[in-house]
Amino acid sequence: MAVDVPGLVAQAREGRPRAVARLISLVEGASPQLREVMAELAPICGNAYVVGLTGSPGVGKSTSTSALVSAYRRAGKRVGILAVDPSSPFSGGALLGDRVRMGDHASDPGVYIRSMATRGHLGGLAWAAPQAIRVLDAAGCDVVLVETVGVGQSEVEIAAQADTSVVLLAPGMGDGIQAAKAGILEIGDVYVVNKADREGADATARELNHMLGLGEARAPGDWRPSVVKTVASRGEGIDEVVEALEKHRAWAEERGTLTERRRRRAAHEIETIAVTALRERMGELRGGRRLEELAERVLRGETDPYAASDELVAGLTRES
Numbered sequence: 001m002a003v004d005v006p007g008l009v010a011q012a013r014e015g016r017p018r019a020v021a022r023l024i025s026l027v028e029g030a031s032p033q034l035r036e037v038m039a040e041l042a043p044i045c046g047n048a049y050v051v052g053l054t055g056s057p058g059v060g061k062s063t064s065t066s067a068l069v070s071a072y073r074r075a076g077k078r079v080g081i082l083a084v085d086p087s088s089p090f091s092g093g094a095l096l097g098d099r100v101r102m103g104d105h106a107s108d109p110g111v112y113i114r115s116m117a118t119r120g121h122l123g124g125l126a127w128a129a130p131q132a133i134r135v136l137d138a139a140g141c142d143v144v145l146v147e148t149v150g151v152g153q154s155e156v157e158i159a160a161q162a163d164t165s166v167v168l169l170a171p172g173m174g175d176g177i178q179a180a181k182a183g184i185l186e187i188g189d190v191y192v193v194n195k196a197d198r199e200g201a202d203a204t205a206r207e208l209n210h211m212l213g214l215g216e217a218r219a220p221g222d223w224r225p226s227v228v229k230t231v232a233s234r235g236e237g238i239d240e241v242v243e244a245l246e247k248h249r250a251w252a253e254e255r256g257t258l259t260e261r262r263r264r265r266a267a268h269e270i271e272t273i274a275v276t277a278l279r280e281r282m283g284e285l286r287g288g289r290r291l292e293e294l295a296e297r298v299l300r301g302e303t304d305p306y307a308a309s310d311e312l313v314a315g316l317t318r319e320s
């Protein structure tokens with residue numbers, strides 16, 4: 001049954017949670033009306049400030065997110081939360097836990113909470129998350145917090161595409177090395193050493209500062225990532241995190257980095273959608289006659305695999 005997309009978008013803009021949820025389901029489920037949804041959203045997007053939070057499991061991302069939401073709510077901002085789990089095909093585990101931890105905010109009409117599992121999606125995370133962010137943006141969220149579970153390549157990718165990306169660590173051996181391995185030291189604009197109530201927080205912050213300082217020499221005016229210590233479970237240090245976020249945002253706006261990042265995010269989105277479309281077309285072709293015919297001609301020596309592939313690729317774009 002066709003959904004009244006413009007009506008739904010209008011309701012979402014009024015801040016109706018059910019309309020927002022409905023729209024996210026439409027984009028997440030790759031509904032046939034996905035294109036219509038995206039076209040409606042396009043002119044009303046671009047106001048939300050997107051913050052990515054990433055870090056090892058259990059480091060305190062959800063607790064920090066919840067504390068950040070409280071801080072933003074006190075400042076009168078509307079907040080969207082997107083928890084993305086790229087390793088899970090279910091919106092189950094993480095969601096349940098987060099519901100509990102986000103409990104304070106679940107009934108707040110100024111807060112949208114959404115969990116998203118992306119394994120099994122064509123194009124994965126890169127494809128689904130930005131579209132859900134667009135919905136939250138269009139729904140009038142001033143800030144969208146994107147929590148990615150884990151520190152694998154796809155998490156790092158998603159975090160790197162935020163306006164500001166926060167990397168969380170906790171005191172303890174090996175976290176620094178893990179971070180370096182995952183390429184996390186390149187993507188953080190703000191580093192948070194959470195669980196600062198535990199032993200070793202100062203050492204971790206020091207180690208982090210040291211590692212961040214070891215990178216290439218920065219040109220004057222370049223962003224120097226900040227390192228903030230927090231006890232998220234008690235809300236300690238959260239105001240400092242907000243301050244660091246604001247500082248990075250102001251810097252990024254002034255330097256043009258914000259626009260640059262958003263352009264890169266859009267380019268990545270387009271590329272992902274295009275590659276997904278091509279892959280789908282390719283899949284259709286694989287079952288069809290075109291590829292068979294070309295293979296036959298290669299067998300007969302009438303053409304070579306390169307020329308045949310050129311023909312196939314040209315056909316892919318022409319016929320779509």
Ligand SMILES: Nc1nc2c(ncn2[C@@H]2O[C@H](COP(=O)(O)OP(=O)(O)OP(=O)(O)O)[C@@H](O)[C@H]2O)c(=O)[nH]1
Binds near residue numbers: 059150231
């Ligand atoms: N001691 C201490 N515990 C904390 C702190 N922040 C969070 N925790 C606890 O650490 C555990 C994990 O916190 P979460 O916020 O769920 O961590 P997460 O990074 O979202 O975990 P995943 O989503 O599973 O990757 C919970 O039991 C929290 O109560 C802190 O500052 N100090």
Ligand SMILES: [Mg+2]
Binds near residue numbers: 062063
């Ligand atoms: Mg979590």
